[in-house]
Amino acid sequence: MEQRDRSTAKSAPARAKWRKSNVRPERFLIAFAVCVAIAFGLLFAPFMRPLTATFSDRLTEISGALIGAAGGRVQVEGAVLRAPSSGFAIEMKDGCNGVNVMALLWSAMLAFPASWVWKAKGVLMGTAAIQVINLVRFISLFYLGQYSIAWFDFAHLYLWENLIMADALVVFWLWVSPLLRDAGVPDAAR
């Protein structure tokens, strides 16, 4: 066991903290809950409002640019996408910009015992993965809303949010797998 630890320390210095600590599920869950409470408390803080609004505006601009590049016609006004033909418009708000799922994923990564370098890598990669899918969601909702409001409501309120949560779970699973392999958990993430 001692030899194994030394070899993993050489091959993966960024994940070195794992060797010293084990996942204690109860402790992880409590730390995760605390991180979630703080993360959403910060999201609700007045000084964060302009930041999240700017973030939503940028995502809407990117969505508009992607639709334009694919040959679609769309008008972008701040965080609003408008179809010139039908007049249908959608606005990107807090839930639609993926910050809920990002906050949950970041909290899970911060609460998990790992080195800070590995956590930072996970946060960056996880954010990118979530936002790529979030752009697909926003663009698909823009077209779905022009087709059927009932299906738009279903996809907007329930389906896409949970699909992105499943994506976040997979990102977390991928991020955790090397840590568990280094710690010698057999069959981890085969």
Place this chain on the structure above:
Amino acid sequence: MLPGKAQRRFLLRASALLIVFLSVWYFFLQRPLRFALWAAAQAPAALMNVEVTRLPNGDWSFHIPVFDSAPEALRRAGLKPVHTLDFDVAAPNFGKFTMGLPVFWALALAAGGRGSRWRYLVWGSLMQLAIGVVCVLVCYEIYAYGILGQMRPNTTGLGAWARAYGLYMTEVVVPLAAPVITVVWLHPRFKRDILGLEEAARPAKRAKVVIRSRRATSQ
């Protein structure tokens, strides 16, 4: 951080199952699950002195006792103290509190695995119902204090922030996160692959021993 075979397979299965289960839930199961949620909320609501009644059109009616500001301060401001608040909530608002069930089932079945699947499916389903009940009661308790806050001129910004935060957590964050946390906590695959826990080996089933008489075996 490219997805491995297990993660790819899980993501594809989970996406397909989420589309199927959430569609079935949205179009067919919402009404019976809302009724189950209301029935399950009766006992904890009674403990909180809250009355939750189901109206003929499916909406819910809440009767919630509240603690108002000090009577002296209210009298000085020319206001009467409020002891209870009554309000109705439209049925579709309870959808998010029953959504955890189809999501949990989709994720748990997508994760596959062998062994006693029914046990954690039943436990997980009961947990989703319990979390839904807690979220509904806490959410509308906060909502009641929000109404009271609007009736009082001296409401602080911090109080309004705390209510908005509490409502968001109970209405959006917990219903979204609960099925995922439950499946990670209960499913053997995620217990092993995410929490690093190994299930203890079960004792081998006792073999059925057939003792035949010497006469029978000799024949």
